[in-house]
Amino acid sequence: MARTKIAVIGCGFFAPNHLHAWSELPDAELVAVCDLDEKKATDAAAQFSVPSVFADAAEMIVVAKPDFVDIVTTMASHLMLVELCAANGIPAIVQKPFGPTFDDCVAMVRVCKDAGVMLMVHENFRFQHPMRQVKAALDTGTIGDPVWGRISFRTGYDVKAGQHYLFDEERFIVLDLGIHVLDLARFFFGEVETVYSRHARIDPRVKGEDMATMVLGHVTGATSIVDCTYESRQIPDFFPQTLVTIEGTKGALDLEPDFRLSISADGARRVVDVSTPLRAWTSQPWHVAQDSVYHTQAHALAALAGGYEPETSGADNLKTYALVDAAYLSAKSGECIRI
Ligand code: NAD
Numbered sequence: 001m002a003r004t005k006i007a008v009i010g011c012g013f014f015a016p017n018h019l020h021a022w023s024e025l026p027d028a029e030l031v032a033v034c035d036l037d038e039k040k041a042t043d044a045a046a047q048f049s050v051p052s053v054f055a056d057a058a059e060m061i062v063v064a065k066p067d068f069v070d071i072v073t074t075m076a077s078h079l080m081l082v083e084l085c086a087a088n089g090i091p092a093i094v095q096k097p098f099g100p101t102f103d104d105c106v107a108m109v110r111v112c113k114d115a116g117v118m119l120m121v122h123e124n125f126r127f128q129h130p131m132r133q134v135k136a137a138l139d140t141g142t143i144g145d146p147v148w149g150r151i152s153f154r155t156g157y158d159v160k161a162g163q164h165y166l167f168d169e170e171r172f173i174v175l176d177l178g179i180h181v182l183d184l185a186r187f188f189f190g191e192v193e194t195v196y197s198r199h200a201r202i203d204p205r206v207k208g209e210d211m212a213t214m215v216l217g218h219v220t221g222a223t224s225i226v227d228c229t230y231e232s233r234q235i236p237d238f239f240p241q242t243l244v245t246i247e248g249t250k251g252a253l254d255l256e257p258d259f260r261l262s263i264s265a266d267g268a269r270r271v272v273d274v275s276t277p278l279r280a281w282t283s284q285p286w287h288v289a290q291d292s293v294y295h296t297q298a299h300a301l302a303a304l305a306g307g308y309e310p311e312t313s314g315a316d317n318l319k320t321y322a323l324v325d326a327a328y329l330s331a332k333s334g335e336c337i338r339i
Protein backbone atom coordinates (compact mmCIF):
# COMPACT_ATOMS: atom_id res chain seq x y z
CA MET A 1 0.00 0.00 0.00
CA ALA A 2 1.25 3.51 -0.84
CA ARG A 3 2.52 5.50 2.08
CA THR A 4 0.55 8.58 3.24
CA LYS A 5 2.21 11.75 1.94
CA ILE A 6 2.66 14.12 4.88
CA ALA A 7 3.32 17.87 4.76
CA VAL A 8 4.24 19.72 7.95
CA ILE A 9 3.41 23.41 8.42
CA GLY A 10 5.40 25.13 11.16
CA CYS A 11 9.02 24.17 11.86
CA GLY A 12 9.52 25.82 15.25
CA PHE A 13 10.30 24.62 18.76
CA PHE A 14 8.09 21.52 18.93
CA ALA A 15 8.10 20.46 15.26
CA PRO A 16 11.22 18.24 15.44
CA ASN A 17 9.21 15.79 17.55
CA HIS A 18 6.55 15.59 14.83
CA LEU A 19 9.18 15.23 12.13
CA HIS A 20 11.00 12.47 14.01
CA ALA A 21 7.72 10.62 14.56
CA TRP A 22 6.62 10.91 10.92
CA SER A 23 10.08 9.70 9.86
CA GLU A 24 9.73 6.65 12.09
CA LEU A 25 6.16 5.72 11.09
CA PRO A 26 6.45 3.15 8.29
CA ASP A 27 3.17 4.19 6.62
CA ALA A 28 4.12 7.88 6.39
CA GLU A 29 6.27 9.69 3.87
CA LEU A 30 7.36 13.26 4.59
CA VAL A 31 6.99 15.12 1.28
CA ALA A 32 7.13 18.79 2.29
CA VAL A 33 7.82 21.21 5.10
CA CYS A 34 6.69 24.81 5.31
CA ASP A 35 7.44 27.78 7.54
CA LEU A 36 6.95 31.52 7.07
CA ASP A 37 10.58 31.66 8.16
CA GLU A 38 12.07 29.77 5.21
CA LYS A 39 15.37 29.11 7.00
CA LYS A 40 13.54 27.07 9.64
CA ALA A 41 11.86 25.02 6.90
CA THR A 42 15.13 24.56 5.02
CA ASP A 43 16.92 23.42 8.18
CA ALA A 44 14.10 20.98 8.99
CA ALA A 45 14.15 19.61 5.44
CA ALA A 46 17.90 19.07 5.65
CA GLN A 47 17.71 17.33 9.02
CA PHE A 48 14.81 15.06 8.05
CA SER A 49 15.60 14.56 4.34
CA VAL A 50 12.36 16.17 3.19
CA PRO A 51 12.36 16.81 -0.59
CA SER A 52 10.35 20.07 -0.78
CA VAL A 53 10.53 23.31 1.18
CA PHE A 54 7.98 26.14 1.19
CA ALA A 55 7.39 29.46 2.92
CA ASP A 56 3.80 29.61 1.71
CA ALA A 57 1.31 26.95 2.80
CA ALA A 58 -1.09 27.54 -0.11
CA GLU A 59 1.71 27.02 -2.62
CA MET A 60 2.87 23.91 -0.78
CA ILE A 61 -0.54 22.30 -0.97
CA VAL A 62 -0.86 22.91 -4.70
CA VAL A 63 2.69 21.85 -5.57
CA ALA A 64 3.43 19.02 -3.09
CA LYS A 65 -0.12 17.57 -3.13
CA PRO A 66 0.07 15.97 0.34
CA ASP A 67 -2.47 13.39 1.51
CA PHE A 68 -2.40 14.76 5.06
CA VAL A 69 -1.26 18.05 6.57
CA ASP A 70 0.24 18.39 10.05
CA ILE A 71 -0.20 21.93 11.42
CA VAL A 72 2.42 22.65 14.09
CA THR A 73 1.97 26.41 14.31
CA THR A 74 0.66 28.38 17.29
CA MET A 75 -3.10 28.74 17.50
CA ALA A 76 -3.59 32.12 15.77
CA SER A 77 -2.95 30.56 12.34
CA HIS A 78 -4.94 27.34 12.85
CA LEU A 79 -8.27 28.47 11.38
CA MET A 80 -6.71 29.91 8.23
CA LEU A 81 -4.57 26.81 7.67
CA VAL A 82 -7.37 24.33 8.37
CA GLU A 83 -9.62 26.26 5.97
CA LEU A 84 -6.87 26.03 3.36
CA CYS A 85 -6.63 22.24 3.81
CA ALA A 86 -10.40 21.77 3.71
CA ALA A 87 -10.72 23.92 0.58
CA ASN A 88 -8.30 21.52 -1.09
CA GLY A 89 -10.01 18.40 0.25
CA ILE A 90 -7.05 17.49 2.48
CA PRO A 91 -7.45 16.11 6.02
CA ALA A 92 -5.39 17.71 8.77
CA ILE A 93 -4.12 17.36 12.30
CA VAL A 94 -3.64 20.58 14.25
CA GLN A 95 -1.62 21.15 17.41
CA LYS A 96 -3.27 22.20 20.66
CA PRO A 97 -4.63 24.64 21.71
CA PHE A 98 -7.13 23.98 18.91
CA GLY A 99 -7.74 27.74 18.41
CA PRO A 100 -7.76 31.05 20.25
CA THR A 101 -11.57 31.00 20.64
CA PHE A 102 -14.35 28.42 20.78
CA ASP A 103 -15.89 30.03 17.67
CA ASP A 104 -12.67 29.44 15.73
CA CYS A 105 -12.70 25.78 16.81
CA VAL A 106 -16.34 25.36 15.76
CA ALA A 107 -15.53 26.94 12.39
CA MET A 108 -12.67 24.45 11.84
CA VAL A 109 -14.90 21.50 12.68
CA ARG A 110 -17.63 22.80 10.37
CA VAL A 111 -15.39 23.52 7.39
CA CYS A 112 -13.84 20.03 7.55
CA LYS A 113 -17.22 18.37 8.00
CA ASP A 114 -18.58 20.25 4.96
CA ALA A 115 -15.52 19.23 2.93
CA GLY A 116 -15.81 15.63 4.14
CA VAL A 117 -12.24 15.54 5.46
CA MET A 118 -10.90 14.30 8.79
CA LEU A 119 -9.78 16.84 11.37
CA MET A 120 -7.84 15.73 14.43
CA VAL A 121 -6.38 17.77 17.27
CA HIS A 122 -2.87 16.80 18.34
CA GLU A 123 -3.98 16.25 21.97
CA ASN A 124 -1.12 14.00 22.96
CA PHE A 125 -1.36 13.65 26.75
CA ARG A 126 -3.93 10.84 26.54
CA PHE A 127 -1.53 9.05 24.16
CA GLN A 128 1.28 9.05 26.74
CA HIS A 129 2.29 5.50 27.60
CA PRO A 130 1.53 5.86 31.36
CA MET A 131 -1.91 7.36 30.62
CA ARG A 132 -2.79 4.43 28.34
CA GLN A 133 -1.76 2.10 31.21
CA VAL A 134 -3.98 4.00 33.67
CA LYS A 135 -6.92 3.76 31.24
CA ALA A 136 -6.26 0.06 30.66
CA ALA A 137 -6.21 -0.56 34.42
CA LEU A 138 -9.49 1.36 34.82
CA ASP A 139 -11.09 -0.59 31.98
CA THR A 140 -10.38 -3.92 33.68
CA GLY A 141 -12.91 -2.87 36.33
CA THR A 142 -10.50 -3.83 39.16
CA ILE A 143 -11.09 -0.58 41.04
CA GLY A 144 -14.78 -0.42 40.12
CA ASP A 145 -16.44 2.79 38.93
CA PRO A 146 -14.34 5.95 39.37
CA VAL A 147 -15.94 8.23 41.96
CA TRP A 148 -13.18 10.73 42.82
CA GLY A 149 -9.82 11.74 41.45
CA ARG A 150 -7.06 14.25 41.05
CA ILE A 151 -5.00 14.89 37.93
CA SER A 152 -2.08 17.12 38.64
CA PHE A 153 0.67 18.77 36.60
CA ARG A 154 2.92 20.90 38.80
CA THR A 155 6.37 22.04 37.79
CA GLY A 156 8.84 24.87 37.98
CA TYR A 157 10.47 23.84 34.69
CA ASP A 158 11.05 26.94 32.55
CA VAL A 159 8.67 26.20 29.65
CA LYS A 160 8.75 29.85 28.62
CA ALA A 161 12.46 29.62 27.77
CA GLY A 162 11.58 27.48 24.74
CA GLN A 163 8.15 28.98 24.06
CA HIS A 164 8.50 32.77 24.38
CA TYR A 165 5.00 33.43 23.06
CA LEU A 166 3.64 32.10 26.35
CA PHE A 167 4.65 35.35 28.10
CA ASP A 168 2.01 37.24 26.11
CA GLU A 169 -0.95 34.88 26.40
CA GLU A 170 -3.86 36.62 28.20
CA ARG A 171 -5.27 33.11 28.80
CA PHE A 172 -2.16 31.20 29.73
CA ILE A 173 -1.91 27.97 31.68
CA VAL A 174 -5.46 26.67 31.41
CA LEU A 175 -5.43 27.09 27.63
CA ASP A 176 -1.82 25.95 27.12
CA LEU A 177 -1.53 23.10 29.60
CA GLY A 178 -4.82 22.75 31.46
CA ILE A 179 -6.37 21.78 28.14
CA HIS A 180 -4.26 18.58 28.19
CA VAL A 181 -5.18 17.78 31.77
CA LEU A 182 -8.88 18.52 31.20
CA ASP A 183 -8.78 16.12 28.27
CA LEU A 184 -7.33 13.47 30.60
CA ALA A 185 -10.18 14.11 33.05
CA ARG A 186 -12.66 13.38 30.24
CA PHE A 187 -10.62 10.33 29.20
CA PHE A 188 -10.69 8.81 32.69
CA PHE A 189 -13.98 10.06 34.19
CA GLY A 190 -16.20 10.80 31.18
CA GLU A 191 -18.04 13.98 30.27
CA VAL A 192 -18.29 16.97 32.55
CA GLU A 193 -21.39 18.90 33.67
CA THR A 194 -19.94 21.52 36.06
CA VAL A 195 -16.64 23.41 36.39
CA TYR A 196 -15.38 25.57 39.25
CA SER A 197 -11.93 27.13 38.93
CA ARG A 198 -9.56 29.43 40.83
CA HIS A 199 -6.57 31.01 39.07
CA ALA A 200 -3.46 32.89 40.15
CA ARG A 201 -0.53 34.62 38.49
CA ILE A 202 2.74 33.87 40.27
CA ASP A 203 5.38 34.97 37.73
CA PRO A 204 4.89 38.75 37.30
CA ARG A 205 6.43 38.59 33.81
CA VAL A 206 3.49 36.70 32.27
CA LYS A 207 0.22 38.32 31.23
CA GLY A 208 -2.10 35.42 32.05
CA GLU A 209 -2.61 33.01 34.94
CA ASP A 210 0.10 30.43 35.63
CA MET A 211 -1.65 28.45 38.35
CA ALA A 212 -5.12 26.93 38.23
CA THR A 213 -7.20 24.60 40.36
CA MET A 214 -10.36 23.23 38.79
CA VAL A 215 -13.09 21.09 40.32
CA LEU A 216 -15.08 19.10 37.75
CA GLY A 217 -18.44 17.47 38.30
CA HIS A 218 -18.79 14.54 35.90
CA VAL A 219 -22.02 13.26 34.40
CA THR A 220 -21.48 9.93 36.21
CA GLY A 221 -21.54 11.74 39.57
CA ALA A 222 -17.75 11.49 39.97
CA THR A 223 -15.73 14.53 41.06
CA SER A 224 -12.23 15.28 39.81
CA ILE A 225 -9.71 17.94 40.69
CA VAL A 226 -7.51 19.18 37.86
CA ASP A 227 -4.63 21.35 38.98
CA CYS A 228 -1.69 22.78 37.10
CA THR A 229 1.10 25.26 37.55
CA TYR A 230 4.37 26.25 35.91
CA GLU A 231 5.46 27.90 39.19
CA SER A 232 5.83 25.04 41.64
CA ARG A 233 8.96 25.07 43.83
CA GLN A 234 8.81 21.34 44.64
CA ILE A 235 12.06 19.37 44.78
CA PRO A 236 12.37 17.04 43.01
CA ASP A 237 10.57 18.51 40.05
CA PHE A 238 8.86 15.81 37.99
CA PHE A 239 8.42 17.74 34.71
CA PRO A 240 6.72 16.75 32.45
CA GLN A 241 4.94 14.08 34.45
CA THR A 242 1.24 14.24 35.16
CA LEU A 243 0.26 12.56 38.43
CA VAL A 244 -3.08 10.80 38.69
CA THR A 245 -5.15 9.52 41.62
CA ILE A 246 -8.41 7.72 40.98
CA GLU A 247 -10.61 6.28 43.69
CA GLY A 248 -13.23 3.78 42.59
CA THR A 249 -16.07 1.85 44.18
CA LYS A 250 -13.84 -1.21 44.65
CA GLY A 251 -10.29 0.15 44.86
CA ALA A 252 -7.94 2.96 43.96
CA LEU A 253 -5.04 3.69 41.66
CA ASP A 254 -2.19 6.18 41.75
CA LEU A 255 0.17 7.15 38.99
CA GLU A 256 3.05 8.25 41.17
CA PRO A 257 6.29 10.12 40.44
CA ASP A 258 8.82 8.15 38.42
CA PHE A 259 6.02 6.33 36.61
CA ARG A 260 4.97 3.86 39.27
CA LEU A 261 1.35 2.84 38.92
CA SER A 262 -0.01 1.52 42.18
CA ILE A 263 -3.30 -0.34 42.15
CA SER A 264 -5.14 -1.09 45.37
CA ALA A 265 -7.96 -3.60 45.17
CA ASP A 266 -9.18 -6.74 46.93
CA GLY A 267 -7.26 -5.80 50.08
CA ALA A 268 -3.87 -5.71 48.35
CA ARG A 269 -1.65 -3.17 46.63
CA ARG A 270 0.54 -3.87 43.64
CA VAL A 271 2.90 -1.52 41.86
CA VAL A 272 3.61 -1.64 38.13
CA ASP A 273 6.39 0.19 36.30
CA VAL A 274 4.77 2.21 33.50
CA SER A 275 7.82 4.20 32.44
CA THR A 276 8.19 5.01 28.75
CA PRO A 277 11.03 3.35 26.83
CA LEU A 278 13.39 5.76 25.09
CA ARG A 279 13.39 6.03 21.29
CA ALA A 280 16.52 6.95 19.33
CA TRP A 281 15.34 10.59 19.21
CA THR A 282 13.76 11.01 22.65
CA SER A 283 15.57 12.09 25.79
CA GLN A 284 14.93 12.89 29.45
CA PRO A 285 12.97 14.71 30.73
CA TRP A 286 10.80 15.21 27.61
CA HIS A 287 10.70 11.59 26.47
CA VAL A 288 7.22 10.80 27.80
CA ALA A 289 5.82 13.77 25.85
CA GLN A 290 7.94 13.04 22.77
CA ASP A 291 6.92 9.40 22.69
CA SER A 292 3.25 10.41 22.87
CA VAL A 293 3.72 12.44 19.68
CA TYR A 294 4.58 9.19 17.89
CA HIS A 295 1.45 7.48 19.25
CA THR A 296 -0.78 10.48 18.46
CA GLN A 297 0.43 10.53 14.87
CA ALA A 298 0.15 6.74 14.57
CA HIS A 299 -3.47 7.05 15.72
CA ALA A 300 -4.08 9.79 13.13
CA LEU A 301 -2.74 7.59 10.33
CA ALA A 302 -4.78 4.60 11.51
CA ALA A 303 -7.97 6.68 11.66
CA LEU A 304 -7.28 8.08 8.21
CA ALA A 305 -6.64 4.63 6.72
CA GLY A 306 -9.55 3.04 8.58
CA GLY A 307 -11.98 5.86 7.82
CA TYR A 308 -12.99 6.27 11.47
CA GLU A 309 -13.13 9.31 13.75
CA PRO A 310 -9.96 9.74 15.80
CA GLU A 311 -10.27 9.85 19.59
CA THR A 312 -9.27 13.48 19.66
CA SER A 313 -11.11 14.63 16.56
CA GLY A 314 -11.92 18.31 16.15
CA ALA A 315 -15.51 17.57 17.22
CA ASP A 316 -14.30 15.73 20.33
CA ASN A 317 -11.87 18.49 21.25
CA LEU A 318 -14.72 21.04 21.31
CA LYS A 319 -15.86 19.29 24.50
CA THR A 320 -12.44 19.79 26.10
CA TYR A 321 -12.27 23.38 24.84
CA ALA A 322 -15.68 24.10 26.41
CA LEU A 323 -14.15 23.16 29.79
CA VAL A 324 -11.30 25.64 29.22
CA ASP A 325 -13.81 28.42 28.54
CA ALA A 326 -15.86 27.38 31.57
CA ALA A 327 -12.75 27.49 33.79
CA TYR A 328 -12.01 31.08 32.71
CA LEU A 329 -15.64 32.08 33.21
CA SER A 330 -15.67 30.49 36.66
CA ALA A 331 -12.39 32.10 37.73
CA LYS A 332 -13.70 35.50 36.63
CA SER A 333 -17.18 35.22 38.13
CA GLY A 334 -16.33 33.11 41.18
CA GLU A 335 -19.21 30.83 40.21
CA CYS A 336 -19.53 27.17 39.34
CA ILE A 337 -20.32 26.91 35.62
CA ARG A 338 -22.79 24.39 34.21
CA ILE A 339 -21.68 23.07 30.81
P1 NAD B 1 6.95 28.07 17.47
O1 NAD B 1 6.52 29.50 17.48
O2 NAD B 1 8.31 27.73 17.95
O3 NAD B 1 6.82 27.47 16.00
C1 NAD B 1 5.73 27.73 15.17
C2 NAD B 1 6.25 27.95 13.77
O4 NAD B 1 5.14 28.11 12.90
C3 NAD B 1 7.10 29.21 13.61
O5 NAD B 1 8.36 28.86 13.10
C4 NAD B 1 6.32 30.08 12.65
O6 NAD B 1 7.13 30.82 11.76
C5 NAD B 1 5.50 29.05 11.90
N1 NAD B 1 4.25 29.59 11.31
C6 NAD B 1 3.30 30.36 11.90
N2 NAD B 1 2.32 30.62 11.03
C7 NAD B 1 2.64 30.01 9.87
C8 NAD B 1 2.02 29.91 8.61
N3 NAD B 1 0.85 30.52 8.35
N4 NAD B 1 2.61 29.20 7.64
C9 NAD B 1 3.80 28.59 7.87
N5 NAD B 1 4.45 28.65 9.06
C10 NAD B 1 3.87 29.34 10.04
O7 NAD B 1 5.83 27.27 18.29
P2 NAD B 1 5.98 25.87 19.03
O8 NAD B 1 6.52 26.09 20.40
O9 NAD B 1 6.66 24.91 18.13
O10 NAD B 1 4.45 25.47 19.24
C11 NAD B 1 3.62 25.17 18.16
C12 NAD B 1 2.31 24.62 18.73
O11 NAD B 1 2.61 23.40 19.40
C13 NAD B 1 1.67 25.53 19.78
O12 NAD B 1 0.29 25.56 19.56
C14 NAD B 1 2.00 24.87 21.12
O13 NAD B 1 1.02 25.06 22.12
C15 NAD B 1 2.07 23.42 20.70
N6 NAD B 1 2.91 22.61 21.59
C16 NAD B 1 2.42 21.41 21.94
C17 NAD B 1 3.13 20.57 22.77
C18 NAD B 1 2.52 19.26 23.12
O14 NAD B 1 3.06 18.52 23.92
N7 NAD B 1 1.37 18.92 22.53
C19 NAD B 1 4.37 20.96 23.27
C20 NAD B 1 4.88 22.20 22.87
C21 NAD B 1 4.14 23.01 22.01
Ligand code: 89V
Binds near residue numbers: 159176177180240
Ligand atom coordinates in the same frame (compact mmCIF):
# COMPACT_ATOMS: atom_id res chain seq x y z
O1 89V C 1 3.12 22.85 25.56
C1 89V C 1 2.62 21.77 25.88
O2 89V C 1 1.67 21.35 25.29
C2 89V C 1 3.04 20.91 27.01
C3 89V C 1 4.23 21.27 27.82
C4 89V C 1 3.90 21.03 29.23
C5 89V C 1 5.39 20.41 27.53
O3 89V C 1 4.62 22.57 27.66
O4 89V C 1 3.24 19.65 26.46
